[in-house]
Amino acid sequence: VPDDGAPAGEDQRVAKLTSRDIATLSGVSQSTVSRVVRGYPHVSDAVRERVLRTMKATGYRPNAAARTMRTRLTGVIGVVVGRVTNPFYPELIDALSEEIGNADRQMNLWVSDHGGEPSALGAIRQGAVDGVIYTTVTASSSSLSEAIRQGAPIVLLNRTLAGLPCDKVSSDNHEGGATIARYMLRHGHERFGLIAGPVGISTGAEREEGYRRALLEAGHPLRDDMCARGEFTHASGHAGLLQLMQRTPAPTAVFCVNDVIAFGALDAARAQGIPVPEDLWIVGYDDIDMAAWEAFSLTTVRQPVGEMARLGVKMLVDRLEGRAPVPFRHERLPGELIVRNSTAGRR
Amino acid sequence: VPDDGAPAGEDQRVAKLTSRDIATLSGVSQSTVSRVVRGYPHVSDAVRERVLRTMKATGYRPNAAARTMRTRLTGVIGVVVGRVTNPFYPELIDALSEEIGNADRQMNLWVSDHGGEPSALGAIRQGAVDGVIYTTVTASSSSLSEAIRQGAPIVLLNRTLAGLPCDKVSSDNHEGGATIARYMLRHGHERFGLIAGPVGISTGAEREEGYRRALLEAGHPLRDDMCARGEFTHASGHAGLLQLMQRTPAPTAVFCVNDVIAFGALDAARAQGIPVPEDLWIVGYDDIDMAAWEAFSLTTVRQPVGEMARLGVKMLVDRLEGRAPVPFRHERLPGELIVRNSTAGRR
DNA sequence: CTGAAAGCGCTTACAG
């Protein structure tokens, strides 16, 4: 049939169905189809059956944009993450993807280094997302407070920032840092080091604060020359460890505020021939998958990533559905010390 | 003013503006606002100026759902990736996020292990995305061919599958595998090993095929007992290397079809006290960030991730805008051998 | 229990 006007081979293409088509095919009105789709109660079983059968047979799905126009809800949750140089973010994305899927919603992802925060704000203004989960706020996030002013529900997930009127979820970084200090103290260490992250980022800052305070309370305040500060990167960990090991006496236990920094420190120790854990303990934070690999076997504090994601999505969805408690909450979930070979040897 | 009916402290919330509001504020009709927004030509400069000023002052952004209803375009590109246990995917997400942002679009992400492919199909049916980039197809992806039948543009990005009517982008895995074999041959190796991935996944299968063919052509066909097969995981690499090193004679050069497998192999070699590269060369594939870390310093083939993402997004956008060439294309981009310490020593 | 109808906020022919 070469004369039917359609290019050959494209006949297979499925025409987009509307609720009106389903209505015609089922012999009911369009509004009844809509009621069945929405699961409204006052529809007779016979009619419901008929409509459901037609929908299944045709693979009909209500048009998202039309529904959004009426309901003002998109079913899309925005997520802003940091660059993937830190494998913690992919693990968070994974967990969020699962939870957002469980909530029957879709995930819109932005990477903050590629203009993610302004893009998220733009999406809120366009009504393209119902709410946004930010995992990488810094004090300078001006678009964040603007986003909150737009009235869309916002959740700060991993990193937080005081004074912002929105829900927050983090792991208890302060307690995690303190746990590491106490663990080192318990095993007789007396010379402590710290490889810290940038100032003003809540996760690293809180871990640092917890570590410092626990050392101080035990009568071993961290010496000023025993803190190296850099980015959350392998290179910073590498450089930081070299710097700390030049002190005399050198530290015997170093806390790195995340795992990637700790990997850099471990590599530096290896390159210098410093036996870990015999002469030097190294501890990280996050417990990303790689921490368990033999190349590192890193002692670290496990963040409850799945639980954080679950709670963050729940807080957002609760607010969307008007089920949220009155004031904003900040949930802090406990971490767990995971001991591996980077500290395992008894001193 | 406690009696104005609004809860105190929420007055700040910005009301959602429509094009009609902008029209009123600018003293023009709503359709003129729309023309300015769309950048249509027949608008006087004075009016255009006035409208643009109002839009800027108010932070107006046209409602996405309403626009979608009229244009049938969402400005959203779907992306389906694999689980993040392989850091290659986060790097791909990063690159895609950047390219999709450059194209002034948004990225909707699904993880294939959490029902990503059916979700992507659902989103196409709902008209919630303009097209989808799949990075992890397997032969069993039944929802993929259904997605193609829906008529939405589809691009297979990293993994491909023959016979599917859609655009494809991959790195030249076959040539990459062959490059590795020739490099080993050139340095005098005679006993070759392979730690391969699951059967039926194009990336690993093509690398394996290229490696085998180049060895065969050089008169050193891979022996049957010199191939270990598993998943694309650290654990598989670890187990695979132990298995290969039990052969007598053992291989002196092992190609792992991706970097994560190679890290597992390196860890196993380290645990066994096998000196790398002196007694054993290990080569990976991908050149993920970690391959350059001192703990691994892995020789590998770098995939042109940024270029792959750029091309994949371009192919999709070209089709959306009707600029695509007639038949479907499959672009294969060349990789690059990166030599590091896991092979560097001259034998 | 079911249908006819209004309207969400745009885009784009159609007049003028």
Place this chain on the structure above:
DNA sequence: CTGAAAGCGCTTACAG
């Protein structure tokens, strides 16, 4: 160059 109006595909009061 500008405005009035139709219509995209739904949801949901409003009648009956």
